[in-house]
Amino acid sequence: MDRPLSPRESGQFVAERSRDVSVDEEGVRRVAEMLYGLKDSEEFTASGWKKMNPLAPSPDSDEAINWVFVTDTMNFSFWPDREDQQCEVIYKGNTYRGYMSLCAAVTRAVDEGVPITDPAFFSQISEAELERVLRSDSATPMPMLKERHQALTEAGRVLMQHGGSFRYFMSHGQNDAEKMVQYVVDNIPSYRDEATFEGQKISFYKRAQILVADFWGIMEARGEGNIPNLDYLTMFADYRVPQALVYLGALRYSDALMEALKKGELLSSGERREVEIRGCSIWCVESIKNVLWKLVQERDGQSCNINSALIDFYLWPYAKQHHKEMAHIPIHHTRCIYY
Numbered sequence: 648m649d650r651p652l653s654p655r656e657s658g659q660f661v662a663e664r665s666r667d668v669s670v671d672e673e674g675v676r677r678v679a680e681m682l683y684g685l686k687d688s689e690e691f692t693a694s695g696w697k698k699m700n701p702l703a704p705s706p707d708s709d710e711a712i713n714w715v716f717v718t719d720t721m722n723f724s725f726w727p728d729r730e731d732q733q734c735e736v737i738y739k740g741n742t743y744r745g746y747m748s749l750c751a752a753v754t755r756a757v758d759e760g761v762p763i764t765d766p767a768f769f770s771q772i773s774e775a776e777l778e779r780v781l782r783s784d785s786a787t788p789m790p791m792l793k794e795r796h797q798a799l800t801e802a803g804r805v806l807m808q809h810g811g812s813f814r815y816f817m818s819h820g821q822n823d824a825e826k827m828v829q830y831v832v833d834n835i836p837s838y839r840d841e842a843t844f845e846g847q848k849i850s851f852y853k854r855a856q857i858l859v860a861d862f863w864g865i866m867e868a869r870g871e872g873n874i875p876n877l878d879y880l881t882m883f884a885d886y887r888v889p890q891a892l893v894y895l896g897a898l899r900y901s902d903a904l905m906e907a908l909k910k911g912e913l914l915s916s917g918e919r920r921e922v923e924i925r926g927c928s929i930w931c932v933e934s935i936k937n938v939l940w941k942l943v944q945e946r947d948g949q950s951c952n953i954n955s956a957l958i959d960f961y962l963w964p965y966a967k968q969h970h971k972e973m974a975h976i977p978i979h980h981t982r983c984i985y986y
Contacts, residue, residue: 649848651841653825654856654881654929657849661926664845666919667904668927670934674896679938681895682958686943690961691953700861702738702750704757706868709814713764714757715865716813718750719858720802720837721795723984725749726886727787735785748789749781756780766811770803772796794984798837805835817862824859825879831855840985842917844926851884851925853986860956882932882959884925885986886978891966894973898931900924908977916983924979925986932958 652660662670685691703718704711725745727733733744738751753763762768763780772780774796781789789795809816816834820827831838838855841848860883863874882888892898900908904920914921932955939958943951966973 651848651850653879654850654852654884655879655933657844657851658881658926658929658933660847660849661844661923662930665923665927667901668920668923669899670927670931671897671899672934674898675931675934676938678892678895678897678935679942682935682939682953682961683942683946685961686939686951686953691957700750700864702743702747702754703865704754706865710757710764711865712862713766713813714753715861716802716806716858717764717769717799718753719854719861720799720835721749721781722746722854722857723794723798723986724791724982726978726980727790732787733785734783734787734789736782737784742784748783752781752789766803766806766813768803769799770807772800772803791982791984798984801837802835813862817859820859822874824863824874824876827859827862827874828852828855828879831858837984842922844919844922849922849926851929851985853883853885853925856880856956857883860960877956878954880954880956881929882955882962883986884928885963886980887966888932888959888962889924889928890973890976890978891962891969892928892931893976894966894969897935898927905977908979911977911980914979914981916981916985921979921981932962 651657704714725734725748734748736743736748736751736755738755743751756763761780763772774793777796777799778792781792781795783789806813806816809819817827817830820830832852832855838852838858840851840853840855842851843849859874860880863877866874889898893900907920936953936955936958939953940951943949
């Protein structure tokens with residue numbers, strides 16, 4: 648089959664042809680300066696994985712590796728139709744929303760004795776059983792249950808064809824980030840996040856790249872994290888990080904796009920404006936990374952090991968922490984399985 652452009656190539660291709668979204672070079676430099684001041688903090692190490700995933704089982708357990716696969720396979724479309732109607736999961740006295748509600752629900756199921764991290768089980772789980780696992784503690788259920796069920800059982804069947812283990816499945820990627828992403832995309836259809844823009848087939852592979860990054864993170868936490876070529880990964884094109892990039896001045900939306908988003912207009916997956924937001928976000932973070940690397944080389948005389956995935960791992964929680972300050976910047980909403 649004809650392969651699409653890689654996510655990085657796609658980001659550049661889209662950014663060079665975008666009409667409603669643009670990368671602001673001055674803003675890029677300001678963000679790079681900000682990250683330079685934080686470059687030695689724990690946020691930019693893989694050892695921060697457990698901090699970012701407090702609901703995961705101990706990384707020392709083999710169960711934790713399959714936990715990553717289960718949560719990442721269902722990691723899409725958590726935004727509510729209305730802000731006052733959120734799916735909520737209460738776990739150990741804490742209330743979780745969004746992606747964290749999924750993590751809490753999966754870990755709650757593990758505590759309840761449901762073998763949700765066993766591919767032999769989740770490859771055959773019924774939609775009703777999954778609905779029980781993902782049950783909400785509010786009046787709003789987890790969105791897209793049918794799509795999550797299809798993605799999880801489909802992916803589980805693939806793992807069963809690979810020895811019933813996510814770790815064994817990933818071994819086919821030959822311990823190389825690029826080959827791992829491609830193996831995931833080639834074998835599990837729900838991870839095939841592609842579009843056509845200006846006649847060119849492109850890819851974002853948001854969830855496939857997160858899966859590889861999380862696999863790296865948990866293996867690193869286990870002391871086994873040497874995966875070469877991690878610089879292949881780009882940022883993970885979603886709806887939260889673009890908002891942070893606009894807030895920080897590194898990404899700009901046209902007045903027409905900003906107005907459409909403020910009105911709550913839904914963007915369909917693959918339409919021009921949606922592709923521009925995601926593609927330009929990738930190229931924006933690439934630009935930030937390149938400036939940061941230059942700063943470290945010029946000022947410290949050494950190479951920088953902060954890749955695009957680590958910048959994303961910083962920007963996503965940053966957006967969550969500063970959501971009140973950036974409330975005036977609308978998030979684009981697209982209901983799909985890709986992010």
